[in-house]
Amino acid sequence: xxxxxxxxxxxxxxxxxxxxxxxxxxxxxxxxxxxxxxxxxxxxxxxxxxxxxxxxxxxxxxxxxxxxxxxxxxxxxxxxxxxxxxxxxxxxxxxxxxxxxxxxxxxxxxxxxxxxxxxxxxxxxxxxxxxxxxxxxxxxxxxxxxxxxxxxxxxxxxxxxxxxxxxxxxxxxxxxxxxxxxxxxxxxxxxxxxxxxxxxxxxxxxxxxxxxxxxxxxxxxxxxxxxxxxxxxxxxxx
Numbered sequence: 001x002x003x004x005x006x007x008x009x010x011x012x013x014x015x016x017x018x019x020x021x022x023x024x025x026x027x028x029x030x031x032x033x034x035x036x037x038x039x040x041x042x043x044x045x046x047x048x049x050x051x052x053x054x055x056x057x058x059x060x061x062x063x064x065x066x067x068x069x070x071x072x073x074x075x076x077x078x079x080x081x082x083x084x085x086x087x088x089x090x091x092x093x094x095x096x097x098x099x100x101x102x103x104x105x106x107x108x109x110x111x112x113x114x115x116x117x118x119x120x121x122x123x124x125x126x127x128x129x130x131x132x133x134x135x136x137x138x139x140x141x142x143x144x145x146x147x148x149x150x151x152x153x154x155x156x157x158x159x160x161x162x163x164x165x166x167x168x169x170x171x172x173x174x175x176x177x178x179x180x181x182x183x184x185x186x187x188x189x190x191x192x193x194x195x196x197x198x199x200x201x202x203x204x205x206x207x208x209x210x211x212x213x214x215x216x217x218x219x220x221x222x223x224x225x226x227x228x229x230x231x232x233x234x235x236x237x238x
Contacts, residue, residue: 031214035211036121040202044131044147047198053134056196064139067191074141074191080088081142081188083181084151086121092158093117100165100221109221113161116214120157123206124150133199148202149186149195156182156207157214164215164222171215175208182207 009090031055060175067073082088097110133147145151163174195203215222 008055012194024218029213031223033209033213036205037127040205040209041127041130043198043205044127044133047147047196047202048131053072059197060136060190060193061139063190063197064193066192067232068139069140072174077188077191078141081151081185081192081194084155084185084189086150088152088194089117089154089158093161096158096161096165104221106221109206109218112214112217113165114155116152116157116161116210116217117226119152121150123210124153126146127206134196136193136196139193142194144194146198147196147199148206149199150203151189151191152182152186152195152200152203153207153210155185156204157211158203160208160211172189174215175211179208179210 037110067183069075093114093116097114100113101107101110127148128146131147135144135146137144156178160174160178163169164171169177182204183200185234186195186203189195189200
């Protein structure tokens with residue numbers, strides 16, 4: 001008779017995969033993230049230098065002149081840029097978290113995924129307060145934002161997580177895809193003059209930093225088989 005092992009409620013909060021964490025490697029990843037955060041803040045301060053701001057402004061004006069002369073392109077940009085809208089991103093993070101919960105029958109990786117989005121939103125707010133960057137005021141379509149572009153960072157994070165968890169793409173390739181989609185999101189923001197070019201670069205850097213850390217935290221589950229594949233069977237007894 002085949003016995004199917006039922007999942008107990010408490011098992012949603014525990015997982016033997018946690019034992020596979022390599023603490024030195026995880027600690028090193030956290031230190032790298034702290035270092036990346038310090039570099040991001042320095043980069044943000046760097047964008048406030050007058051000469052750099054002038055270059056930033058010339059590049060943005062060139063992009064605006066190129067794209068805002070065509071109403072169709074602007075309409076497309078206004079629609080596409082919603083990929084990085086905060087409320088939509090929370091829904092997407094919740095959907096990915098639910099998928100992981102169903103796949104691995106464990107709430108811990110689902111919590112990590114959803115909290116990564118919340119952490120990124122808070123991270124952007126703290127960074128913008130520390131950097132106190134300027135906001136484009138001319139030719140803006142919609143609402144302009146400070147350093148760094150949170151929309152670009154969120155698109156990078158979510159794209160990478162979807163590639164790694166849903167489509168099982170190797171991390172290195174997932175990061176490349178995430179950066180490409182982040183660049184597309186950044187281009188829509190530039191076309192609408194909502195961010196300076198260096199804000200976009202900062203957003204790519206921030207999104208990738210949190211994506212790398214999150215993928216490291218998810219490693220025990222990503223390297224294991226889903227729970228439903230781990231059920232065994234007993235031979236029939238006469």
